[in-house]
Amino acid sequence: MKVVLLGAKGQVGWELQRALAPLGELLAWDRERADLANPEALAAQLRAVAPQAIVNAAAYTAVDKAESEPELAQRVNAEAPKRLAALAAELGIPLVHYSTDYVFDGSGDQPRDEDATTGPLSVYGASKLAGEQGIRASGCTHLILRTSWVYAARGGNFAKTMLRLAAEREQLRVVNDQIGAPTGAELLADGAAHALRSLLDQPERSGTYHLCASGETSWAAYARFVVEQARAKGQALRCQEVQGIPSSDYPTPARRPLNSRLDCRRFESTFGLRLPHWEQGVRRMLDEVIA
Numbered sequence: 417m418k419v420v421l422l423g424a425k426g427q428v429g430w431e432l433q434r435a436l437a438p439l440g441e442l443l444a445w446d447r448e449r450a451d452l453a454n455p456e457a458l459a460a461q462l463r464a465v466a467p468q469a470i471v472n473a474a475a476y477t478a479v480d481k482a483e484s485e486p487e488l489a490q491r492v493n494a495e496a497p498k499r500l501a502a503l504a505a506e507l508g509i510p511l512v513h514y515s516t517d518y519v520f521d522g523s524g525d526q527p528r529d530e531d532a533t534t535g536p537l538s539v540y541g542a543s544k545l546a547g548e549q550g551i552r553a554s555g556c557t558h559l560i561l562r563t564s565w566v567y568a569a570r571g572g573n574f575a576k577t578m579l580r581l582a583a584e585r586e587q588l589r590v591v592n593d594q595i596g597a598p599t600g601a602e603l604l605a606d607g608a609a610h611a612l613r614s615l616l617d618q619p620e621r622s623g624t625y626h627l628c629a630s631g632e633t634s635w636a637a638y639a640r641f642v643v644e645q646a647r648a649k650g651q652a653l654r655c656q657e658v659q660g661i662p663s664s665d666y667p668t669p670a671r672r673p674l675n676s677r678l679d680c681r682r683f684e685s686t687f688g689l690r691l692p693h694w695e696q697g698v699r700r701m702l703d704e705v706i707a
């Protein structure tokens with residue numbers, strides 16, 4: 417089977433290069449090879465290689481910057497996935513795609529399932545929601561995997577920012593009223609590979625799924641965990657305190673949801689998989705980064 421992977425150098429894309437390799441011939445395309453800002457050219461490039469599945473890990477992920485670049489965010493996160501889905505429908509092949517907790521408004525304190533009402537607060541969230549909607553409307557066989565708070569040893573993410581700041585400063589100030597689950601790129605890649613295998617035999621499993629590590633935390637408690645673990649692993653850090661603050665004390669261009677809890681039971685029961693606790697993957701990532 418020939419699989420095209422888009423966004424091959426991102427956090428999740430990098431892990432997908434590993435996780436998808438056993439499925440057959442993998443064409444791993446980065447931004448230089450295939451630009452999602454040009455959906456028509458992308459479709460022509462894909463058509464030329466006639467893949468049997470498309471996995472899209474590319475996205476415009478700069479949440480604050482998207483507020484001032486809404487057109488580019490829309491092209492990459494909405495128009496390109498819609499074009500990919502139209503091609504997948506035409507070729508009769510599955511499309512795997514990732515989406516985000518930021519499609520929701522974050523009200524309440526309960527985990528949301530896949531059918532919960534969406535209500536993005538940011539340009540990024542709205543562009544990702546439009547991408548989902550384009551895929552669902554295309555009629556192609558698909559997996560839309562909504563996740564949250566992605567980290568990896570390779571690439572930029574919140575945990576690595578905290579490690580850097582903790583080495584420089586005595587005190588970190590981090591929001592404690594946004595709640596979610598940090599999710600590793602490894603888990604997202606392995607989960608997608610398992611689910612894609614399953615989808616090839618059972619196309620009726622096509623649909624939208626929530627896929628996050630289990631458990632929940634705030635960004636502040638997550639930062640504290642990272643600092644404590646890193647110190648226990650021998651990192652010299654100046655940071656003495658991670659001070660929890662309300663989101664209102666940390667103004668950003670984009671608004672973020674307070675409740676990012678996602679109910680992942682549909683993914684677990686459909687594909688017969690169990691999602692590990694977020695702390696497990698974060699520990700592994702820190703081992704790798706600190707080594």
Ligand SMILES: NC(=O)C1=CN([C@@H]2O[C@H](COP(=O)(O)OP(=O)(O)OC[C@H]3O[C@@H](n4cnc5c(N)ncnc54)[C@H](OP(=O)(O)O)[C@@H]3O)[C@@H](O)[C@H]2O)C=CC1
Pocket residue numbers: 423424425426427428429446447448450451452453454472473474475476477492513514515516517544562563564565566567571572
């Ligand atoms: N990061 C997170 O916290 C979360 C991510 N997600 C979703 O998960 C998926 C994977 O995200 P993640 O791996 O973390 O993101 P990254 O930002 O690590 O990787 C995204 C990749 O997409 C590439 N890319 C950006 N613009 C284009 C373009 N125009 N054409 C081709 N490639 C492009 C980037 O290339 P370059 O490096 O050159 O910019 C990068 O390699 C995305 O769909 C994202 O929306 C969902 C929830 C949380």
Ligand SMILES: Cc1cn([C@H]2C[C@H](O)[C@@H](COP(=O)(O)OP(=O)(O)O[C@H]3O[C@@H](C)C(=O)[C@@H](O)[C@H]3O)O2)c(=O)[nH]c1=O
Pocket residue numbers: 477478479516517518563564565566573574577588589590591594635666668672
């Ligand atoms: C650096 C920093 C951030 N924060 C806050 C800002 C924000 O509310 C939260 C996390 O910061 P980030 O910049 O990592 O947040 P952000 O880039 O919005 O993270 C999001 O990325 C996109 C792609 C997603 O899809 C989401 O699931 C989520 O992971 O922590 C602090 O409170 N103190 C700090 O020193």
Ligand SMILES: [Mg+2]
Pocket residue numbers: 477478479
């Ligand atoms: Mg970010």
